[in-house]
Structure formats: structure tokens, C-alpha cells
Amino acid sequence: MKFYLLLLKMFYSFLFFLNFITIYLSDNVLTQEWMKSNDVVYYGPKYVTEGQTFEIMCQMSKFKAPRWTKNELPTGESKRFSYTNKIGIEMTRIEVINVSNASAQDSGYYRCNSFSRSYHQISVITSEPIPNTEETSTTADILFNEIKEDYTTITLKCPLLYDTTQDTEFFWYKNNINIVNDERRTVEKTQLIIRNATSAVDAGDYMCRAETISQLGGSQFGQIIQLRAPIRIKPFTRSQNVMLGRPFTLQCNYTGYPVGKIHWLIGNEKISSIKLSELGIEIKPNTDSHPDAVLVVRNATQLHTNSYTCVVNNRFSEDERSVIITVRDRPVNGQSPLILAENRELILGCNYTDSEGRPVIISWKWSKDGINYEDFDEEDKKRMKIDERDHSLIISKGNKVDIGNWRCTNPSDEQQFLIIIVRAKPYLYPFEEFQKTNYKSANIIEGQKFELKCEIISDYNRDAGVMWYKYNENEHDHLNKEMQSIGKSERIQIKEFNVTSSLLTISKVIPSDRFYYVCIADNGVTTFNNTILLRVKDKLGALWPFLGIVAEVVILCTIIFIYEKRRIKPDFDDSDDNTEPKATQDRTSSKSQDVRQRK
Incomplete structure (x- = not known):
């Protein structure tokens, strides 16, 4: 009996451990693959x-x-x-x-x-053009294809150097990353089919690998296929005003593949190294080490008033964008824009200098969005005062009603004024669908619908708009995350109710949708975002604990049955050995009685 109880205790301990491991695995805790050794x-x-x-x-x-x-x-x-x-x-x-x-x-x-x-x-x-952009000669070590229009279907065929047998499995790589079949990209025999291809996401260098299944087979890599996309420069602000003596920076950002060469024009002329030195202009790489992507002027003068053009050429396509820089020598200056922090002091100030550069005290006339200071509500005036020394406007406890465009005007000359932009952070409503998860993650079963609504709180939506992005889970702790724009497809839709509100919908979630999804609100001065991690669970994830319990019961019943069967069988054998026929017992009894009678 003690052995039986000990066996049960050991078995239940094993079942508890097995059940713990089953739930642990079903909760997608071990979803990340083991890191492969990098030799x-x-x-x-x-x-x-x-x-x-x-x-x-x-x-x-x-x-x-x-x-x-x-x-x-x-x-x-x-x-x-x-x-x-x-x-x-x-x-x-x-x-x-x-x-x-x-x-x-x-x-x-x-x-x-x-x-x-x-x-x-x-x-x-390099900016040297290729003689024929449609070249697909197999003698070259690189083949070419092009995304001429976004959201089209692209088919790439594996260009192997040697023939393969029928028992061959094909694998595709983009920029050294293995491609896994999903709703957009599928491998069909020797071809890779990309549906709803976009230049921003799918352009790059592709390579296939043929793996022979037979024992005598091996691996064979195909030629590189360069899926190109035309250069598209992100537009600058149409014109910019720069104060005399202040610095300004222009950064040329573009999409397209292969990488393009950047050069700058001032007016309609290329700028030489000598002219750069004369104007005090510096051309340097951006944060991605791309050469000549950033133009920097540290001390603006009237000579810098001109048209600046960024030209990018990647040997088969070219694009250019321009911006007009105007350097102004205005006597009125001040700090603008300003970020409003609620319940904290906010100081709006304007400075005036005469023709000789000496500061002059002006009794400024203040207004906000066309409403003069004298016409403000009495409650608002209690929070504000005008400094008698420099006539700056001091707001003791700023709040959302102070958001707007403030203007200081010289009463003696209304042409002398400055507009000070005041904005608060464009706060967003939390993701209502996932309040119980503290908005940090969303657990969605594969195949279910996923929706996120992004909306700016009405009191903070001045000049603001919302945009959707996503980034990989392994970049969550990085400062410079590679934010990817979310493209529309048959399965993924973004419904824009207005500039400040939109709805992201994924009709059927698949494992490759596991990303951090970010809604960013931007008002041109500051930003605010809501971020959530989409965790995609297996359809049968909830079934594994139940199957584990069923397996536990089956194993327990089997052990009890085998143990009871082996325990009972020896008892029957002993009883069989000690049992004699009834006739023999009767004869023995009668003999003993006869013996007693003879005595």
C-alpha cells in the first residue's frame, strides 16, 4: 500500500511539471527561435x-x-x-x-x-547611367527587375547556374534574410511571387538557394536578382524663413533602390568645394552614413537667400526636390515655437533691435488668434501678467486654452510683429480595445480580426494629424528604430475618419503580423504616440492544456490498471495451490472416524 501511495505522489509531481511546461509553451513564451551560431x-x-x-x-x-x-x-x-x-x-x-x-x-x-x-x-x-535598364543577361552576376508601380504583383524566377533534379526544395532570401511564406510572399517551385509589392518595403537584392533532397545532393545558390525601385525624394517645406545669423539644416531623404548618389544645387548651379568654403556650407553624411545627405549652414547671411535643390540619381532613375530659403533681417525676434506644459509657467517674449543692433524696449501689444489681450476672459487674465521690464507676457499656469498663435505687435508700427506658435503635445485617447492589458500588448488568435482606433483628444488637435507605423519586436529597446509605414492591402486597411482620427484593421491576423504598432500624432511642433505589441497566438494554443490533462488521466489509469493486475494475479495462484477436491476431504474424514470406532 505504501508503495502504491509513493508511486501516485511521484506520478502527480510529474504531471504537475508536464502541465506547467504545456501551459508555458501554449502562452507563446518560447516563440523566439534559438539564435543561430554566427561563424x-x-x-x-x-x-x-x-x-x-x-x-x-x-x-x-x-x-x-x-x-x-x-x-x-x-x-x-x-x-x-x-x-x-x-x-x-x-x-x-x-x-x-x-x-x-x-x-x-x-x-x-x-x-x-x-x-x-x-x-x-x-x-x-555612382550616378553613371546603365546602358540598358531592362538587361537580364544570364552572363552578368546580377539580374534586374523593377517595381514600376506600387501594389502590383512581382514574380521572380530562381536563376540557377546549373540544372537541378526534381527532388529540389527552393529557399529565397532578401538582403540576407530568409523569406517565410505568408499572405503576400509565397514560394512556388522555382518562383517567388510577391503580391501588392511596394518600393518602400520590397525593393532590394534577392537570392535563391536550391537544396537537393536526395542524399547525394547539396546546396546551390542562384544569381542575385536586384529588384529596383525608382528614386522618390521626400518633399521639403515649400519655403523657409531663417533669421540672420541663425543656423539651418536641410536633409535629403528618399526612397528607392539601389542606393542613389546625392548632390546639391544652389540656384541652378552645382556647388564646388571652393564655393562651399566661401558660403560657409558643410555637406556631411546622415545618421545612416549616407554621403552628402545633409546640408548645414551655421551662420545664415543674405548670401544664403536662394533656391536649394537636392538631386538623387541611382543610375537608372533620378528625382529632385527644391526649397527656397529666405534669410530675413527682421528687428523683432523671439523664441518660437513653444511647447505648452500644463500647470507650469509659460513666458512669451519679443525682442527688438535697432539698425545698429542695440536692444530697444517696446511696449508690446499682445493677441492670440486675432483676439486682443484686453478682450480675454477675466479668469484667463488672472493667470497672466505683462512684465513691466521687457513687456513679455507671463502665464503662471498654462492650460489647453493657451494653445494657439500668439502675436506681439509694435503699437507705433504694426509692420513690426512676431508670431509665436504655442502647442501642447497632441495627446491621444488610449486604445480602447485593450484597456485591460494596460495598452502594452494585444493577444489575438490567428485568423481573428484586429482593430485599433487612433484619435487625438479634441482639445489638443490644433494643426495635428495621425500616422500609422510598425517596427520589429527586437528593435523595441533601440533608440533609432526602423519605423515602417503600414501599407494598405486586401487584408490590412486604414480608414481615415478625418485628419485626427483613423482606424487600423487587419481582417485576418497571421503570425507574420507580430509587430509593435505605433500611432503617431504630430502637430509640427511636438509629437505623441500610442504603441502596442500584437501577439499572434496559435489557433490550437488553448487546446494544448486540455490535451495535456487528458494525457495525464490516460497515463494514470494505465498505470493503476497495470499495477492492480499484477498485484491480484499472485493471490489467485496461491489459492489454487492450497485447494483440494471435496471428495478427497470426505474420504479423509471417514477414515479418521473409522479409526476412532475401532478403538
Whole structure:
């Protein structure tokens, strides 16, 4: 009996552990894959200007054989290519390839070991046009295709160098990332089909891999297919006013593939290095290290009043955008725009300087959105006062009614004025659908509908609008997240009720929809956002704990049945051995009686 109870205790302990693991797995806690070992590490630049020299280093195990390839083809011997190596640390070696006088043909994916799936991408920036943009010759190491219009279907065929057998499985990669079949992208035999393709999301370098299933087979990589997209520069503000002596910055942002070369025009002329030095203009890379993307002027003068044009060319397409910069020598200046913090002090001030640059005290006339200070409500005036020293307007406790365009005007000359923009953060209503989850995440079962409504609170929607973005879960802790715009499709829709309110709808959620979804409200001065993580659960996720309990009951009943059967069987055997026939017992009894009678 004690053995039976001990066995039950051990079994229930095992069932408790099994049930815990089942629930743990069903809750999508272990949804992330194990990190794959990275046997080769690369170091080197990402962008290279044509004509420059670049160097790529790779660190690998000293037991691996080095072999440099570009787009899966050997780099070979050339006067422009040189190779060196040295001993690394912890049983590693460092291989170096040096390429001089870089050209467009040097763009691609470099490997120092053909068995490694990691590689280093180099983009050579050049504006020389390609003779034929429709070229698809198989003799080139790169093939070309183009997204001519967004939301169309693109079909890519795997361009293998050698024939394959029928027992071959195909895998596709975009920019070194494996493509998983989803609603938009599917692999069908040797083809990759991309539905609702957009230049911002789908342009890039594609490569296929053929994996032979038979034991004698192996892997074969196809040629690179460059899915190109025309250059589209994000427009500047049409015109900008800059105060004399103040700095200003122009940044040229664009979409398109391959990477384009940026150059700037002042008026209609290209700016030389000498003219840049004379005007005090600096051209430098942006945060992504793209050359010549940012134009900086640290001290604006009247010479900087002109039209500035950004031109981007990626060898098969070109685009340009212009902005007019006007440098004004206005005598009235002040800090604008200002961000309103509720229940805190807000100071609006205007400064006037005469022709000799000396400050002059002016008794400013104040107004907001065309309403003079004298006509304000008495309750508002209690929070405000005009400083007698410089006639600035001081608001002791700012609130939402102070949002607007304030104006200080010189009473003696109404042409001398300054508009001070005051805005608060464009606060959003929380996502109503997920209040119980503290708005941090949403757990949706695969195939269900997912909706998010984004709306700015009415008192804070001055000059504001909402936009939808998403970013990968592994970038949540990064400062510079790669925000992706959410494109519309048959399954994903964005319904805009007005500028300040919209509804994001995913009709049927699939596992690839697992992202952080961000609604950003922007009023041109400051921003505010609501962010939520969409967790996609398996359809059968809730069934696993139940199946675990059923398995527990079946195993328990089986153990009890086997134990009882083995315990009862020996008892029956003992009883059979000790039992005698009734006739034998009767004869024995009669004999004993006869013996007693004879005595």
C-alpha cells in the first residue's frame, strides 16, 4: 500500500511539471527561435563612393578555408583586388580583402567562406547611367527587375547556374534574410511571387538557394536578382524663413533602390568645394552614413537667400526636390515655437533691435488668434501678467486654452510683429480595445480580426494629424528604430475618419503580423504616440492544456490498471495451490472416524 501511495505522489509531481511546461509553451513564451551560431563576423563600410578604396575584414575559425566570393562568384585575381590575413584571438583568423577604385560592378554581397551564410553588403554610390535598364543577361552576376508601380504583383524566377533534379526544395532570401511564406510572399517551385509589392518595403537584392533532397545532393545558390525601385525624394517645406545669423539644416531623404548618389544645387548651379568654403556650407553624411545627405549652414547671411535643390540619381532613375530659403533681417525676434506644459509657467517674449543692433524696449501689444489681450476672459487674465521690464507676457499656469498663435505687435508700427506658435503635445485617447492589458500588448488568435482606433483628444488637435507605423519586436529597446509605414492591402486597411482620427484593421491576423504598432500624432511642433505589441497566438494554443490533462488521466489509469493486475494475479495462484477436491476431504474424514470406532 505504501508503495502504491509513493508511486501516485511521484506520478502527480510529474504531471504537475508536464502541465506547467504545456501551459508555458501554449502562452507563446518560447516563440523566439534559438539564435543561430554566427561563424563569420564581418567589418567594413556599408556605402562607398565611386572611385574610393574600401576594405572588408572577416573573422573566422582558423580551421576554415578562406575563399572570397562576391554574389556567390569567386572574386579572382585582379590589380584592384588584394588579399591579406593575420592571426586572430581564440583560435580565429582574420581575412582582409582590399578593393581600389570602386565602381558599380563592385556592389554586392561579399563572403570570405563559401560555406557561411552570413556576408557583408557593399553599395557603391555612382550616378553613371546603365546602358540598358531592362538587361537580364544570364552572363552578368546580377539580374534586374523593377517595381514600376506600387501594389502590383512581382514574380521572380530562381536563376540557377546549373540544372537541378526534381527532388529540389527552393529557399529565397532578401538582403540576407530568409523569406517565410505568408499572405503576400509565397514560394512556388522555382518562383517567388510577391503580391501588392511596394518600393518602400520590397525593393532590394534577392537570392535563391536550391537544396537537393536526395542524399547525394547539396546546396546551390542562384544569381542575385536586384529588384529596383525608382528614386522618390521626400518633399521639403515649400519655403523657409531663417533669421540672420541663425543656423539651418536641410536633409535629403528618399526612397528607392539601389542606393542613389546625392548632390546639391544652389540656384541652378552645382556647388564646388571652393564655393562651399566661401558660403560657409558643410555637406556631411546622415545618421545612416549616407554621403552628402545633409546640408548645414551655421551662420545664415543674405548670401544664403536662394533656391536649394537636392538631386538623387541611382543610375537608372533620378528625382529632385527644391526649397527656397529666405534669410530675413527682421528687428523683432523671439523664441518660437513653444511647447505648452500644463500647470507650469509659460513666458512669451519679443525682442527688438535697432539698425545698429542695440536692444530697444517696446511696449508690446499682445493677441492670440486675432483676439486682443484686453478682450480675454477675466479668469484667463488672472493667470497672466505683462512684465513691466521687457513687456513679455507671463502665464503662471498654462492650460489647453493657451494653445494657439500668439502675436506681439509694435503699437507705433504694426509692420513690426512676431508670431509665436504655442502647442501642447497632441495627446491621444488610449486604445480602447485593450484597456485591460494596460495598452502594452494585444493577444489575438490567428485568423481573428484586429482593430485599433487612433484619435487625438479634441482639445489638443490644433494643426495635428495621425500616422500609422510598425517596427520589429527586437528593435523595441533601440533608440533609432526602423519605423515602417503600414501599407494598405486586401487584408490590412486604414480608414481615415478625418485628419485626427483613423482606424487600423487587419481582417485576418497571421503570425507574420507580430509587430509593435505605433500611432503617431504630430502637430509640427511636438509629437505623441500610442504603441502596442500584437501577439499572434496559435489557433490550437488553448487546446494544448486540455490535451495535456487528458494525457495525464490516460497515463494514470494505465498505470493503476497495470499495477492492480499484477498485484491480484499472485493471490489467485496461491489459492489454487492450497485447494483440494471435496471428495478427497470426505474420504479423509471417514477414515479418521473409522479409526476412532475401532478403538
